[in-house]
Amino acid sequence: MTHPERLAPVPAPADSAPVVPEHSRHALAASILAVAEFQLARLRSPLRLLMAGMGVIFPAAVMLAVRWAAAAIGNGSGENLDAGREITAAIGMDRAMAATMLYALIPEAVCMLGLLVTMCPAVADELERGTWIHVAVRPAGRMALLLGTYLAAVLWTSCVAILAAILAVLVSGVPDPLPLIGVLSGLVILSALGRGALFALPAVILPKRALVASVAVALVVEYMAGFIPAVINQATVSLRLRSLLVAWMGWRYKVPADMRMLVDPQPPWLQVTAVLALSAVLLAVATAILEYRQFPPSEEI
């Protein structure tokens, strides 16, 4: 180790100007990007990469299993996939069925799971690792921590889910796959933006129980309130995603009458705006809560 007495003086700014600029929008953006970069580096751990790989493969595996099952029903064996495709179509596994299954598997299941892994521990991880205090003592540290983690979670989840969509669509043998991949990718990004913001709330309110709280929020808000045909479902991401799926797939006039209450007839741009606005409101509330939160020394793990 170098002997401290032989060290150079701790450097002061060359022209006595302050090293740190006054708080500005540029500084905040730089802080958010710094946290996002840091979190993405963390997400490149072997365990997280394994989880990402499973997320990419899982929907394709399900679609492949459906094809094999259809082939087995059709000709008594699962060996002939081309024959299976015909049989699949014969039992109703047409483009609409495939799109509906892929929607349930990717923008819903994969995105939800991805965000539970990446967004829920936003604060809890920092408390556990002892980094919370070092981030929170920086000028915009708390806001940067939340928004940077959100950015990393959205990017990571979107990448995993879009790769899953490409693989699953190709495996499912749907004719003209590119438009379906485009629809699913759009829904994935909106799902990640909306649900990531939704999970930011339990992450800051109940950091140590964020995972359980987020699952509860997902079930109660997205999958119960989201299916209630009343004003309450207007504030859910699931209504917007279903409505966009119907609009972008051109199903508006094909939806059975008793199912129409579960989708919103407004144009797609309004649905997209609603998801973005909802995300902004949720993030603003989460940021305000985090700015206000205090963690006594005894709460650190």
Added chain:
Amino acid sequence: MIVSEDQEARRPMIEVVDLVKHYRAGDGSVVRAVDGISLEVAAGETVGLLGANGAGKTTTLRVLATLLRPTAGTARVAGCDVRDDPIGARRRLGYVSATTGVADRLTAREIMQSYGRLHGMADDVLADRVAGLVSALGLESFADRPAGRLSSGQRQRVSLARALVHDPPALVLDEPTTALDVVGARDLLRLLDRLRTEGHAILLSTHRLHEIEHRCDRFVIIDGGRVVAQGTPAEIVGPHGSLEAAFFAALGTEAAR
């Protein structure tokens, strides 16, 4: 008002006045962690904050670091009130804790750069500053090694470098030598001596009294959230012969006898 250069130099960089901090415990009772503490640290001065576990040291330091809001009283860093101007206080404060909290996968250089960017520092300014700190704090031999492969002493040096990356005039250190061996602790304390001579105001809490007995300009001893003694080494240690004896005397415990 005319302020002399000497008065300016002795202006408190860290100032705590009648600070009170209460928590609500899990059972609903109120815990009075800090109950009216006042202290000052001037530029170029090191003050040792001493007390038993639960005395209120960490809570006081965390109020100064804007991690906790005061229930009553004031705390200022370089004139910035932690309640009214927390951003200003954060820009002027460096914080070091016993748990270094350095990311295992990042190198010392990357850690400093990440935290410098959290201050919105421009890339060229940050690069110069990091290079300067690597040299000044003796990090050359391990600056590009992942922090997970560093010793406790090296990690604490990285933690100190991270606290200094934005060149704060005030430093708050919460038991920084707890996890260090004798050599690591000595090196860190020598670095703090240098920082003091370069004009930093340093508020240091520790349980290892022998380490700081001859390094601090003043001591503040607290117990039960209150100041029970404070003064220069001569005032505190003088009648007792050692800081340890003075500490126990201030606490009024059996060990003092």
